[in-house]
Amino acid sequence: MKLKFKFKIISEIFQENFRFIFFKLYISETLECLPADPKTILFAYSNDLEASVVSQSARALFVGLGFSVKKFANVRFDTSQSAEIYYSDNFKQFNTSVNANLPDPSLGFKSSSIGSDSLKIVENFYDISPFSLCGSIVVILSKRNPNENDITNLVTKVRSHHGMVHVISSNTPSGGSQPLTLYDLSSKTNGLTDFRNDDQFYNSQIRSVGLFWPVVLYAVNTVVSGNGSTVLPPLLQPCQLPNGANFAVTVQNHGPIDTFQSFHLSWYNASSTSNGGFHGYNSYFEKNSTIRTGGYTLDAAIYNMTLDYSYSDNTLIKMQIRQYNWIQINYWPPYAD
Template identity: 35%
Template sequence: MKLLILLLPSLFLTANGCLRVRWMDKCSPTDPAIYLFAYSNDVNYSYVRSSREFLDPTIKRLPTRFVKTATVRFDIKTKEDIVFHDGDTFVDSYTAAHKHMDQQEVEPSQSFDSIETGSDVLDMLERFINTNRPNICGSFALIHMKRCPNEVEISKIVEKLRAYHIQLSLAVVHPSSGGLHPETLYDLAAKTNGFCTFSNDQDADSVVPHAIWPNLHYSLNLRVSGTGKMVLPSLTLPKQLYMPPQMFVGVQRTATAESFQSLAISFYDAQTEDTIHFSKTREEWKIDQFHSFNAFREWGFLKIYPSVYNITLEYSYTMEDIIQIRIVANDPNDHWLPYQDV
């Protein structure tokens, strides 16, 4: 009984006279975690390898909270176990993981036979959580895929991903190799503070957070339609960062939507009183260097020193859609960001 009484202040909060449960987090954003590299058996593996090799030298010299790499192929007739690669350091584990991937690549004979068969990516994520391995909480999952789920209902897996604070970077190749609902992937990312981009093969992971910038410092979903302007929650960077942050913006839920027309974001630096402004029209977005069919990224405009940025957004849409804004850094945040059901 004494133990229960001692625990009550950490489990319950009183608000407006009501007793509310506050579940304790399983981990913090600075705790050691797993880096999961998952890819569909449908993808062109040569592009997975080349994009990874481009990042390898940088990843191996940067500070990181990751302690182990896990890998798995999914969308395959015979489900494969998630492999956790041992090593004395994260770099050792990361190197072993990529050797393993290069040995197995993809197996076309094991791909699903029908385009009507949906991706089993949601099942893969649940199996990853259910391994109950150390450091699952706070993990980062970079997922290359080409097949979309058939599911629309995702509340169960969203609840689990939130409970374990697993951040998703979904690099989805368009056109799809099967499945019915690409918007499910975008919604999954929106509800878990992840990010989802639809791109061609060679640019699949160019417009998603990855192991160099995995740590979330700002996350916002906005349901918009028509033309408007709004003041967004401010961005606070309380400490000096190792490298400038990057911003990723998803402007529509699928690769084929025609809703997005233009968007402009302004950042007012309260310390220097400088305003950083950039805009993107549908025409400019289509010829971006790192092309995505539904997203873009910006980098180099936020500084590494502590600051507070006031943010405003202007937008123009022909129909309702959802904007995802994510700002990530190499340095971990000191607290988890709240989730949204938008």
């Protein structure tokens, strides 16, 4: 954040040999970047994953994003050696760097009780990067859970750069004791977490909604259980989007799918002709992912938002509800808590 200072004289008084000037000081934030500006993207992947999972995911998730990427970065974590972050100017260089630093079992942790150092990697990225990280996006391929659960300072750091963290997390973690930590990090930075089988990481919906459409227009985290309905914060739709409104909902804060049955996200404005809703189900072909997506055309308006949901038990579930797009706006939407 940069601050802009402006002085405005409001009155002058002359008394004997002195001149008294009264002024107001205006302090405002000058944004270093805007949401649709090209950005640095970090691809961070666990050494516990198979090499083929990482190489396939790198190609599938990031190819074709060159128009929105200023710098690519990649790093392998969960190793007994210190991790180095590599930077690239284009996808070809990035893909070469990833394939030169694929997971190597000989470098891995020797015990499942050791927690992942994924949080430290994100912290280092924001602390030591030689490039501007305003509006940056971090994508984590997670196999091992952290042992820490306090992410207060890290969330503050990511938010100070207008950053966002997405996580693709394994349904079969290799170690660590805190499975909700990375989910909470993505929740508090307007990102998503997708729980998947390892061999399906490359097919994550995070590619289509969180990367290809990187501007978040709506972000809400809401805790639900059982069957019910809840009123969500209103949605401000600034304009009718040429590519439609791309919604994404994470239906469980763990994987694989077990208690989720269905949801219905609806929007309504009395003066709008584009009122509607988005259904998500526990269909067979979607069982490998905890994210449901849908694209819709919405008029420019403020919509009342309602969520109906159904789960098979009363376990508390934090749902992530997002709308992403590619649109030029001159403000940063607020972060969800």
